[in-house]
Amino acid sequence: MAQFKLTVTRGKPNLKDITVTAGTPIAGSDAMELNIDQTKLTKGDALVMIDNLRARIFNAPWPMA
Numbered sequence: 001m002a003q004f005k006l007t008v009t010r011g012k013p014n015l016k017d018i019t020v021t022a023g024t025p026i027a028g029s030d031a032m033e034l035n036i037d038q039t040k041l042t043k044g045d046a047l048v049m050i051d052n053l054r055a056r057i058f059n060a061p062w063p064m065a
Contacts, residue, residue, distance in 0.1 A: 015055060018052060
């Protein structure tokens with residue numbers, strides 16, 4: 001799949017808890033978006049979750065499926 005979506009939830013930092021699903025095309029290509037719902041997140045929470053996403057991408061086969 002050319003696009004994928006990663007979803008991480010606060011308090012669930014394990015790589016197995018980060019879901020990978022089909023994504024939607026972004027205008028242009030070779031781009032990414034980050035959508036954060038900060039209703040209850042602190043900046044620290046967001047940074048930890050972004051680091052968890054980085055780890056998930058790092059440990060996954062590429063291209064991701």
